[in-house]
Amino acid sequence: MPVSIVDVAKHAGVSIATVSRVVNDTGYPVTPALRQKVLDSAKALNFIPNRSAQALRRRMRNGIALIVRNISDPYFSEIERGVTETAIKNDIIATVFSSMQDTEFEMKYYQLILKQQYDGVIIGAGAYGRKKSTERLQAIVRELQQQGCRVIALAPQGFEVPVISVDNVLVGKRATEFLISKGHRDIAFLGGYRDHLVDGDRFSGYQQALALHELVYDSQKMYLSDYSAKGGYENCAKLLDSEIPVSAIYCSNDHIAYGAIKCVTERGLKVPEDISIVGTGGFYSDSEYIGGPGLTSVHFPFYRLGELAVSKILGDDEIPNDYREILETKIVENSSVRML
Amino acid sequence: MPVSIVDVAKHAGVSIATVSRVVNDTGYPVTPALRQKVLDSAKALNFIPNRSAQALRRRMRNGIALIVRNISDPYFSEIERGVTETAIKNDIIATVFSSMQDTEFEMKYYQLILKQQYDGVIIGAGAYGRKKSTERLQAIVRELQQQGCRVIALAPQGFEVPVISVDNVLVGKRATEFLISKGHRDIAFLGGYRDHLVDGDRFSGYQQALALHELVYDSQKMYLSDYSAKGGYENCAKLLDSEIPVSAIYCSNDHIAYGAIKCVTERGLKVPEDISIVGTGGFYSDSEYIGGPGLTSVHFPFYRLGELAVSKILGDDEIPNDYREILETKIVENSSVRML
């Protein structure tokens, strides 16, 4: 049913080689007259070159795959924007896979991706990243690489793979030091998954900052959950219930921070008057227009991460497995922190 | 470089036809012994069938494309989840295109999509939907359909195209009637784009509800913006500044509602004690854990919309252009509305 290049060739009374040359304007030039005839025929027949045949002959691969933990999480959707928009600019298509934290789903994705023969695969921060899944992921990554597919992780994965990321230790450290600089000494930490590498890094940074300023780390001021506002809310409740004195909370993720704000507020306390809160990520661009005080947070260059990953994949140079590119983050002050 | 079916055939000492039959287990069966030999060879050589060649021979198309206005908007990310997950379940790949409200970008997408030869294209609510872009979109849709590509819109588009959606008039009507049933008589409307069809529908529903209960519609209680929390915030400010008495606000989108809550709260008023607010959409599953009161909102079956669209595209029956499937919405009560 679909019209092929031979239909066009017949219609225009030329060879298929000529048609190909005209529609791609490639190879040596075609006489203007013929050229026009071909163009007319193509238009008349509404010819669209068959993608698969093109891909086969040109030895093309299938673009870029991005794997994230949860497509609905603004944390990842900014990355996704960076990836898809940059891909499109290069006339390449990016496909997004969202694992929904479901390992079975994720494995199914990887099997599919292996079969799809992508130019590159971008492992969004946290797609895996938990220690126990590391070996499985590593095996898959090696297979992809063997296949000629470029892999880039947006967070350290616990094995050698090219990484474009931020320095999460520094993130935790700076956020905590920011609070310290505002006079806070009793600073709690509300984090995410226990075995999540990046979260561990932020926590290390938090501890380093405390140590650097001769504050003692108190494990009772540390609670972990699942990066959700609900988790932040509940852990903050536990923290406040414990009645351990706290004047500030560093949250390793903005969702957690929002949950904490809600919890604090509900108890009749105010942010930042009674408790200061710093988040991590800086998504919710509308932050200051959403209930509660605008959140002070360590902003990540999500879009840029995605953009860079694509450029790297599409670039000419090989990407060694020890490739590291670390982007800057910055604390954007809003109204959830006060000077003590 | 990549290992092909002929390599496997040679390695196993059989014909390529046999290899193909084994790896796909299709056609008549192959002797167990041979079969095993082929399987072993394929494994040993790490054979992965070339996607493009398969696609060419099998006359496959390239899966499903979903076009949304903004990938980072939770409104669309739930749809995206429904689409991509359902697609994967059917061993098909869905690709998401986010126009970022940029018409030029959007046109580039459509050109690309036209070339990609998808099985189906899903037009996410509002990808276009503005009146003035309608004809351009219509032309593209017709071209896609001619190409054998199935098109489904998740919102009315102003021309004949299969639609799976909700009844937006009913949405606006029910939300307003809900407020009326709580004793409110002075109800404002904060909406989105002026020329956005679905928003117009919700507004009609709002007006219908007023009329039905013999309340007069006052155009000074109606403000439009761009579906953002910021827009909601600013319009709510205008509304309150106007000092027109209002006890409740219906917002045609949850972002707007959050902005409105923020604005009300900042002025020392309380939601719902002083002003009740109803939103539309029901995204932000974490709503009740984010600052401000949990939002009462008309929940849309976003996931289901995406899921259904994919099923329909992958189904056997033809989809006539007057196909309509309208899903139910429901008001989920939270704590942003009080009984007057």
Next chain:
DNA sequence: TTAAAAATAGAAAAGGTTTTCTACGTTTGG
């Protein structure tokens, strides 16, 4: 004006599958 060089277009191969068709060998029924 003719030989050589350059420009242009067609023929055909190649890319890697799937699948039909054909051939061969084995079984079954008379």
Next chain:
DNA sequence: CCAAACGTAGAAAACCTTTTCTATTTTTAA
């Protein structure tokens, strides 16, 4: 024991392009 039916595997065609190679025509230079 032979013919027919069946089961299995290989050969080859088909899917649609792109691109190399070849042939032809046109231009250039002598």
